[in-house]
Amino acid sequence: xxxxxxxxxxxxxxxxxxxxxxxxxxxxxxxxxxxxxxxxxxxxxxxxxxxxxxxxxxxxxxxxxxxxxxxxxxxxxxxxxxxxxxxxxxxxxxxxxxxxxxxxxxxxxxxxxxxxxxxxxxxxxxxxxxxxxxxxxxxxxxxxxxxxxxxxxxxxxx
Amino acid sequence: xxxxxxxxxxxxxxxxxxxxxxxxxxxxxxxxxxxxxxxxxxxxxxxxxxxxxxxxxxxxxxxxxxxxxxxxxxxxxxxxxxxxxxxxxxxxxxxxxxxxxxxxxxxxxxxxxxxxxxxxxxxxxxxxxxxxxxxxxxxxxxxxxxxxxxxxxxxxxxxxxxxxxxxxxxxxxxxxxxxxxxxxxxxxxxxxxxxxxxxxxxxxxxxxxxxxxxxxxxxxxxxxxxxxxxxxxxxxxxxxxxxxxxxxxxxxxxxxxxxxxxxxxxxxxxxxxxxxxxxxxxxxxxxxxxxxxxxxxxxxxxxxxxxxxxxxxxxxxxxxxxxxxxxxxxxxxxxxxxxxxxxxxxxxxxxxxxxxxxxxxxxxxxxxxxxxxxxxxxxxxxxxxxxxxxxxxxxxxxxxxxxxxxxxxxxxxxxxxxxxxxxxxxxxx
Numbered sequence: 001x002x003x004x005x006x007x008x009x010x011x012x013x014x015x016x017x018x019x020x021x022x023x024x025x026x027x028x029x030x031x032x033x034x035x036x037x038x039x040x041x042x043x044x045x046x047x048x049x050x051x052x053x054x055x056x057x058x059x060x061x062x063x064x065x066x067x068x069x070x071x072x073x074x075x076x077x078x079x080x081x082x083x084x085x086x087x088x089x090x091x092x093x094x095x096x097x098x099x100x101x102x103x104x105x106x107x108x109x110x111x112x113x114x115x116x117x118x119x120x121x122x123x124x125x126x127x128x129x130x131x132x133x134x135x136x137x138x139x140x141x142x143x144x145x146x147x148x149x150x151x152x153x154x155x156x157x158x
Numbered sequence: 159x160x161x162x163x164x165x166x167x168x169x170x171x172x173x174x175x176x177x178x179x180x181x182x183x184x185x186x187x188x189x190x191x192x193x194x195x196x197x198x199x200x201x202x203x204x205x206x207x208x209x210x211x212x213x214x215x216x217x218x219x220x221x222x223x224x225x226x227x228x229x230x231x232x233x234x235x236x237x238x239x240x241x242x243x244x245x246x247x248x249x250x251x252x253x254x255x256x257x258x259x260x261x262x263x264x265x266x267x268x269x270x271x272x273x274x275x276x277x278x279x280x281x282x283x284x285x286x287x288x289x290x291x292x293x294x295x296x297x298x299x300x301x302x303x304x305x306x307x308x309x310x311x312x313x314x315x316x317x318x319x320x321x322x323x324x325x326x327x328x329x330x331x332x333x334x335x336x337x338x339x340x341x342x343x344x345x346x347x348x349x350x351x352x353x354x355x356x357x358x359x360x361x362x363x364x365x366x367x368x369x370x371x372x373x374x375x376x377x378x379x380x381x382x383x384x385x386x387x388x389x390x391x392x393x394x395x396x397x398x399x400x401x402x403x404x405x406x407x408x409x410x411x412x413x414x415x416x417x418x419x420x421x422x423x424x425x426x427x428x429x430x431x432x433x434x435x436x437x438x439x440x441x442x443x444x445x446x447x448x449x450x451x452x453x454x455x456x457x458x459x460x461x462x463x464x465x466x467x468x469x470x471x472x473x474x475x476x477x478x479x480x481x482x483x484x485x486x487x488x489x490x491x492x493x494x495x496x497x498x499x500x501x502x503x504x505x506x507x508x509x510x511x512x513x514x515x516x517x518x519x520x521x522x523x524x525x526x527x528x529x530x531x532x533x534x535x536x537x538x539x540x541x542x543x544x545x546x547x548x549x550x551x552x553x554x555x556x557x558x559x560x561x562x563x564x565x566x567x568x569x570x571x572x573x574x575x576x577x578x579x580x581x582x583x584x585x586x587x
Contacts, residue, residue, distance in 0.1 A: 003159060003160050003161045004161050005159060026207065026209075027207075027399070027405050027406055027407065027411070029410060029411050031209075032207075032208070032209050032411060035204065035209045035210075036204075036209055036210050036211075039201070039204060039209075039210055040210075103413050104413075126413070129413075132211045136179065137210070137211030137212065138211055139174065139224055139225075139228050140211055140212065140213055140219050140221060140224045141211060141219060141224070141238070141415070141418070141419065141422065142219075142224055142227030142228055142231060142238050142239045142240055142241070142415075142418060142422070143228065143231070143237065143238040143415050143418075144173070144228055144231040144232045144236060144237055144238060144239075145174075145228065146161060146232070147176060148162075148164055148168065148169075148172045148173065149172075149176045150172075150176070150177065150184075151176070151177065152176070152177040152178070152179060152182045153176065153177075153179040
């Protein structure tokens, strides 16, 4: 489920991203990705017990997914592979639509659990890199996006 | 629906460019601008922090140059690419990103003269030492490894010796040593050989040659496969905060295109050998027809090689496409569509006869380039390799009487005619 059409649909349908394991340190990848997605029109919901109750990227941070009082589309996981299964259970419990495991995070059991519960599931990919790849931006740094198309993009994503 | 794996002919035309979002222009627009406006102070900060993708200054990135970068990355089946002002700039940028003072490189001795000088003289002055080895025995690379070795280097198809390296064997040695295999793939072009598919980690191009293909424009490209583990302990500059870019950890932040980002944001940004948008656009026009040109270059070169092999005024011919070539087996494996357009041969009568051959040519051009659509000839010992001693020339495979020919796409009968009349003239003292 990581072909171009599916990823475009996932990133197009969902506008709220809970970032599990978001760091407050500006040069950590989780901060990079969250700040980028926020600048591209997504609402970020920080999830990290270390910063619970404090604002991060201007949004209140929650200790766990189950504490978030509003609906969540994508659960974006910046945690160790072995820690993902309970996060998948939480994602299902709160009615999230997508379990997204970041680059290097590859918990197949969590992926299968999310799929079985009817969620979309993406593994071992970066939400920022995929957004830039499919909606424009990543091409500016010479990355092979693998996009081949003769259609003019309808909106500017950047 | 799974993503389609497009063929290389399609990628030559489409990779890296979709119709312009602002205007719908089908051809790649030429963004001839030095700089790009920021939307706000926060946007500027995000761009400088690399938190968002975007253009700041054309020394670092430019949308027209980016089309060429992505297209060549796609042709090489790589993850990402960085374009540079020339092929030499691409080599220097790649090597300065990988090696610093106190480091060591193991390189094939069979190199373009400018590369030999870059490694043996210029990088040496910066404290990077290179050991040159005979690439015909890949084990020579293993034997030359040191604890501070940072990369293995070779040309896929060496210029001007026209030798072919065993890419898989070199890749295995590099993998065991935990260092990247860096190959200059200029002469085959990605249409004839994709070294990354055989295990190389980084490919370099002088786009001036076959990629551009028309002898109009200088350019270079660095392509990264995206598979190398920069976190293996040998490359702390990739896994610790960068002093050259305010603390970014390139491998952690950019993963499988971390090398390209480091080369762009540190080496290109500070040393500055950027490709101009106009030159990127000219090179893109060439890339569109790369497959059809390469097929003709290969067919013409094979016909020329056969003609020379039978010619009484020729002492030897090196062309890997000839069954008698010592590199024929490697050519069959790595260059199944053809052995490219370069060959060399000896003119009976030695260096003086070689000079007479060059002076007698009617439309074959005497100049120091390869990979033009036109047929080109040169005498390497007195031109491209003249900085070397005769002993170094011999080790680089340059015989005193050797002519290097870059066979063009003129009518083959005309090419053979010009060669024959020049060979006849070479016999007249």
